[in-house]
Amino acid sequence: MPDSTFLDSTELVLNMGPQHPSTHGVLRVILKLDGEKVLGTECVIGYLHRGVEKIAENRTYAQFNPYVDRMDYVAAVSNGLGYCLAIEKLLNVEAPPRAQAVRVILTELNRIASHLLWLGTHALDIGAITPVFYCLREREEALKIFEKYCGARLTTHAFRIGGLLYETYDGFEQEVRTFCDMFLPKVDEYEELLTNNRIWVGRLKNVGILNADECKEYGVTGPVLRASGVKWDLRKAQPYSGYEKYDFEIPTRRNGDTYDRYMVRMEEMRQAVRIMRQAVDGLPEGAIMGKVGKVIKPAMGEAYVSIEAPKGELGYYVVSDNSTQPYRVRVRPPSFVNLQALDRMVRGGLVADVVAVIGTLDIVLGEIDR
Amino acid sequence: MRNLLKKIFLVDLFQGLWVTFRYQHPRNIYTEQYPAERPKVAERYRGAPRLNINPDNGETLCIACNLCALACPEALIVVGSERNEATRRKELTTFTYDTSRCMFCGLCEDACPVDALELTQDFELATYTREGQIWDRQTLEEGPRPTPYKC
Incomplete structure (x- = not known):
């Protein structure tokens, strides 16, 4: 907050949230306004704090697995992948090739589902009501595949430490292919609705600019970073789960405004379809579970694994003290780090831009507060 | 010039x-009439718990090994057992499952050695x-009974 007092007559302090619908959950933003101009913001978080990291210390490694789904609940599969990879690194095992390929398919499907929910709600915040219906219609198809594969739609608990528990169901590959074929024209449809729309462009162009240096300064990752021209994607930079085998591009844009972030995410959905197609075509046969005992008891040590979640770099840091329960689990959620750039992005803008910028950061409060 | 025309028109x-407009055809409208029309959930769907009984003799399949209670992250399963002196085996007496705290992760059914x-x-x-959320052995075996509404 700027230092001058609240009693200054031209300045107004306004609470946005925690119940405000466009804060995507329970984020409270204290806005300092001069008329409609934003002089400064302060984010108050913690309304959804459940102490997930502390819960981890009182659960066994396998028992904590369902809890990670509840952090970023729109991208539960990515969370599960990050956690499983961290424990696998600690145990020094690797998932079999088939398990890795299925993991890639489901994670990319989850990326699409997450981006679709983002697009729908972001457009809804801006005032375009139509896209949300179409986005959720396609998201439903992705969730149906999750439900058929692992029995849950949102908090999936799809992966287990060392591989997978469930073998793919009959017709899984066919359904993924059908989804890919169905989905690509739909992305063009969303673009028809939004990309050239004058209201959409007017609300998004040159709003919330964050250039490459500022992004690096704040530690911002994911589509927000790529929209400002930095070609950084952990799937390429430090491949995990067999991503080095797939051929895909990292979409980048130059300006780093809200419109560019929208374009980057749209392109990412197309690339996700490309990865899924390659993974499902080259789906190897074989075992789905690595050599992991019934009781998971890693040797003393620590491991940090970061993956490219739909929102940015998602890291899991796990410390083991040679018992069945982790000594410490620390999560580096992408939304938490990205949110701190909010003040930089909205300062000097209008109140309506705050809504657009919160939408474009694609935050999930379950992940921020943990 | 072209852009200007595009803007004007x-x-x-x-x-x-x-x-x-393309999606205005009634064929594209779908509304699920929920109570009348039930959604078909997937085969692997994790929903209400059930304690299976042997259909031949009506006895429970549970061997009271307590593995599900140990596997549960929320520790919401309580298994009560008694040693039968005649057969010298553990037999199930009570089984409590608190569905209000359950997150349907499926770790209990994975742990069960006898399904x-x-x-x-x-x-x-x-x-x-x-209280109706806490299921006892009878509810788990027979399915939930609707709680009468007190007015």
Whole structure:
């Protein structure tokens, strides 16, 4: 907050949230306004704090697995992948090739589902009501595949430490292919609705600019970073789960405004379809579970694994003290780090831009507060 | 010039409206009439728990090994057992499952060595009371009984 007092007559302090619908959950933003101009913001978080990291210390490694789904609940599969990879690194095992390929398919499907929910709600915040219906219609198809594969739609608990528990169901590959074929024209449809729309462009162009240096300064990752021209994607930079085998591009844009972030995410959905197609075509046969005992008891040590979640770099840091329960689990959620750039992005803008910028950061409060 | 014409004739807006218009056919409208029309959930869906009984003799399949209670992250399963002196085996007496705290992760059914505990496709778990959420052995075996509404 700027230092001058609240009693200054031209300045107004306004609470946005925690119940405000466009804060995507329970984020409270204290806005300092001069008329409609934003002089400064302060984010108050913690309304959804459940102490997930502390819960981890009182659960066994396998028992904590369902809890990670509840952090970023729109991208539960990515969370599960990050956690499983961290424990696998600690145990020094690797998932079999088939398990890795299925993991890639489901994670990319989850990326699409997450981006679709983002697009729908972001457009809804801006005032375009139509896209949300179409986005959720396609998201439903992705969730149906999750439900058929692992029995849950949102908090999936799809992966287990060392591989997978469930073998793919009959017709899984066919359904993924059908989804890919169905989905690509739909992305063009969303673009028809939004990309050239004058209201959409007017609300998004040159709003919330964050250039490459500022992004690096704040530690911002994911589509927000790529929209400002930095070609950084952990799937390429430090491949995990067999991503080095797939051929895909990292979409980048130059300006780093809200419109560019929208374009980057749209392109990412197309690339996700490309990865899924390659993974499902080259789906190897074989075992789905690595050599992991019934009781998971890693040797003393620590491991940090970061993956490219739909929102940015998602890291899991796990410390083991040679018992069945982790000594410490620390999560580096992408939304938490990205949110701190909010003040930089909205300062000097209008109140309506705050809504657009919160939408474009694609935050999930379950992940921020943990 | 072209851009100006595009702007004047509202090309971008009509483009979007055309997408909306394409989905106006009644064929594309789908509304699930929920209580009358039940959604078909997947085979692997994890819903209401059930304690399976042997259909031949009506005895429970549960061997009271307590593995599900140990596997549960929320520790919401309580297994009561008694040693039968005649056969010298542990026998199940009570089984409590608190569905209000359950997150349907499926770790209990994975742990069960005899496939006695199972998460079924039943997804309607609402009750009028908090106590109704805590399922005893009879509820788990026979399915939930609707709680009478007190007015």
